[in-house]
Amino acid sequence: MRELWQSVLRASGSLRWQIIALCVLPTLYLFASVVWYAYSARDREVREELRNHGQTVATALADRSAYALSQGQLAQIKESVQALLKSDPQILSVTIYGDKRQAILHEASTKGQTRVADMNTEAVIRQPLYWVSLQQSGSANGAQSATLNQEKIGTVRIALTAKQALAKRSQQFSVGILITSLALLVSMFVVTQLSGRLTSGLEQAMQTIRAIRQGERPERLVALDRGELGELQQSINQMSDSLDAARHRMEALVAERTSELEQSRNDAWAAREEIRHLLGRMHEAIEQERQSIAVEIHDELNASLVGTKLLAQRIVQLAQDGNPQSQQDIVQLAGQIAEISRSLYANGRQLVQRLRPEVLEVLGLAGALEEMLRVAQQSCPAMRFEFQAQDNWPELSERLAISAYRIAQEALSNTMKYAQAKTFRLHLHAESDQLLMQISDDGCGFEPGQASQGIGLAGMRERVMALQGEIQIRAMKGAGCQIRVSLPLHGSQT
Known part of the structure; x- marks a missing residue:
């Protein structure tokens, strides 16, 4: 159609x-x-x-x-x-x-x-x-x-x-068709007459516009028509009169923009040193994370592997002895090897999650945070972990989801390591194109001025600033800590 x-x-x-x-x-x-x-x-x-x-x-x-x-x-x-x-x-x-x-x-x-x-x-x-x-009823009269x-x-x-x-x-239908056909013919006649009057004025206006487009100064139109067509003819005359002034203004704007571009170029050169400084800090943070992962591999994974090797050698010795009592020892040692293997697997998953939280791709941000608190509950049953999130979520960019996950992960890690808290709360919801995350605990707290240089809080601030968000940290010695993070939902899609 x-x-x-x-x-x-x-x-x-x-x-x-x-x-x-x-x-x-x-x-x-x-x-x-x-x-x-x-x-x-x-x-x-x-x-x-x-x-x-x-x-x-x-x-x-x-x-x-x-x-x-x-x-x-x-x-x-x-x-x-x-x-x-x-x-x-x-x-x-x-x-x-x-x-x-x-x-x-x-x-x-x-x-x-x-x-x-x-x-x-x-x-x-x-x-x-x-x-x-x-x-018949119990009375004298029956019902x-x-x-x-x-x-x-x-x-x-x-x-x-x-x-x-x-x-x-059918008779009513025929009468209706006849009346409608007459009305259609009358409307077509009126449209033909009005279109001829309208197009004549528009043709003159088009000729003037073609002359203006070719750079010529056309003759002024005589705006005799009323209504929208007359207003169009007057507007064309005003446009023709203002072309020269517009050219002068355009030249002045070009000169002004050229000056601004030169100033922007100078500012860009001045910002190169700051960019180098930021890149240095980024590489330093990456090296520190690599060093931390290497230490964990050496202290935990390697030690577990050495212990597994010794247990396996002991099983071989017991098997060669042929002593019936050795069968129970072999079973016990095999169980220890299985437990060490589970620990190795868990440590490996933790290292992978530190490098990239693949749970985000499977469960989304809300599901990944809930899973993170569930794992923390298993590792620290003495604490209480509360999580609350709204049901329907807008689509989040990968950068925003990873940053929000890392911020919550860092806050949870700090609470479990230093806060000595009994309760950890994490609330997540969207409001007015903003992703809001509220984190609190009832731990020992700290002095914000003394802890501002810590790598954990500094990393959280840098992630929020990179997304053009806001972060508020309220803490007091002995009164726990409250963190409020606001990140724009549509300001970090790239």
């Missing part, structure tokens, strides 16, 4: 024909849609009305015929049916069935004998039965109760035709 519309506009060529196409084609489309909808809705509405009418007539006839059918008075029912057929031209035939679906009465109109019914409706004929029961039951004694089936209703709707 879009390609067809564009091809029609290209084929129309001039602006006038494009305006006519823009006005006439949607009107034609609306006209066709209304005609199609009215035509399709005609049959649907007629059938719905016919169905409701047939159900109403069948129900009424069933109620009127209940007593006569129960008494076997078919003549009375026949008179009612014949009167109904004469008064309602939409009914072709009426059939009365007994309780076992046997036809006991069938009456059809003259047109119903040669025409197929468009719709059939049925209604059940029920005979009301009253049951009265007497119950009476009556129950109403309805027994099915037959069915009314009515065959209906929609010809009369369709003919009436």
